[in-house]
Amino acid sequence: MMTAPRRKTPPLLAISMGDPAGVGPEVILKAGSALAKRRGAPSIAVVGDLSAMRATAARLRDVPAPCEWHPDEPPIRLTKGLGVLSISNLSARAIRPAHPTVEGGGAAYDYIVTGARMAISGEVDALVTAPISKDWMNRAGHHFPGHSELLAEMSRTRLWRMMFAGGELTIALVTAHIGFAKVASALKQRNVLDTIRLLSTHLRGALGVAQPRIAVLGLNPHAGESGMFGDEEIRVIAPAIRRANREGIDAYGPLAPDTAFIRKAGAFSFDAAVAMYHDQGLIALKTLEFDRAVNITIGLPFVRTSPDHGTAFDIAGKGIANPSSMIAAIEYAWRAAIGREKIARRAAA
Template sequence: MQKKRAKETLTLKSDRTPIRVGISIGDINGIGPEVIIKALNNTEILMDCTPIIYGSTKTMAFHKKAIGDDLFNYQRVTDAQDAQDRKVNIVSCWDEVVDIQLGKANETGGKYAFLSLEKATQDLAAGKIDVLVTAPISKETIHQAGFKFPGHTEYLADLSGKEDALMMMVSGDLRVALVTSHIPLKQVIEDVTQERILAKIHELNKSLKKDFGIIRPKIAVLGLNPHAGEKGEMGTEESEQITPAIQKAMEEGIVTFGPYPADGFFGSRQYANFDAVLAMYHDQGLTGFKSLAFDDGVNFTAGLPIVRTSPDHGTAFDIAGKGVASEQSMRSAIYLAVDIYRKRKFIKEINEDPLPKRVIREEKKSKYF
């Protein structure tokens, strides 16, 4: 059981108005449709959200039969605006019968994952859905289908007009964000600069306040090298890039500590003393996180004007269609998206200025949001 730490947080009043949750289907040859079916096959979740799945009724029927589910019910809608509360809705993104090959990584799976994602993001931009939850994709197969981004995070950042977004893994009070995400390890050293680290600290601090209601966040920053550089014996990135960024953040009023050696930090449970952890690269942060919270972890894309979450697991082709995939991470992703949406709305309302303000600086325009 993760140790709880008392902290100041904003209290959000109960709001049972269902949030319109768009769900992209992911790779149809993987476990995405299965965990969607299992996560939504509980009437309790329909009290908090109106699920709108982007795929096709034929595809969902195939997966429903494959896992032997006789209870999951849904309705087809031609437009997300027609979705009914307290029901599972499916927006058909294609009408043809697809050759689904469970457990196979092929271009077909990537093609329909991309079609689903495109339609869902278009509806998100149009205000037809409130938040987006993305089922797992295979980067290999979706790239074969013409997807030109390393992952969901970079794709949504581009559509939002942001050069970068903050990838954050969440499970309860455990939050792990990344300075770099989907890049080769040999490129990490080049990208771990004082400016980039400081920018990520700012994004993380902002998200903790806006998305989680933490009034004065406390952030831990990990080192890059073994033993956090061992005072220069195992690398100088800590002294030349990471420590100066931490000091600058502290000077700017952000409560930031480190750099900590990653292994000892997670092994000794020091993460319980902080509101969030900033890791330098993908496996450094996600290995520690998934060791602690694999079953219910959620991938949250912070720093964007929209809310997007995803299960923290992949397509799991090896167990696709066998009915054994756990839906807990998908369910947690749906609930986290709803919670963040309501938290943002609440914080915006209590901070609204009754006097209109005049915008004097033009922001970078996004493609969609």
């Protein structure tokens, strides 16, 4: 199936379909409809199940018609239809909205793996992943906490982080899916510094921010109040910031978490922030940008984005899923792919 890497203009993005019983197929089709109206929009190839995409399209109005596509063929323009690399032939039961199955969970895993291989080989410029059910993927025998861990293993990436971006706020996490009681012991100078480095590199390379200004949050109330409420700021976070500064990274803090996201003159004073744990950063981000936030795995050798919501089995098949986050995920992957291409061209010159 794989072909030699080729230059693609505009970028070609692979979208893994996600769980067939969730809202993935719906938000992909709705996003395709919105993007078809834009000049220079990226080409899209859905890695999934053609029957599932067609069944979903039949329930919606004014969406691109799903049609079969293969990697050795030119990309299909969204004005002509939505190309689907169909790698499964799911049963009617597995594509029934709102009723997840082991069959569907296993297929969702296969879609991710195929899309990632295409991104690693250079067949596509980025991978956008529609929502999966971690529970049903695990029931199907694929034991990964989520997309990022699977993609890191496939690409042999040791160092990566979860990042979330919206129109106003961008956050990278030092720790992610661990219990709060374990956060303090998990914080080390090295992983705080690595997060700052990865975030700076991503902002420079993918988004073209020449000198990113990065705010770094503390862990404790009032950023520890000089050690009164905890010393992680003194022992771990501040030394990591100083090391980043010596490397030429414009990072500052540790900031008191309860005031770090106060806007001045209607805007934040930084390009992105580093949060010590999941909810510390994501409560602020999701309050501001719930419908348009994007999940990005930074540190991978390819661009990977995802809408910042789940499978929404409770509304799947009703035609009411909001595609805003999927549109934002595609747009972010599109910009990042172009940014990486510019960096590659400059390096080769």
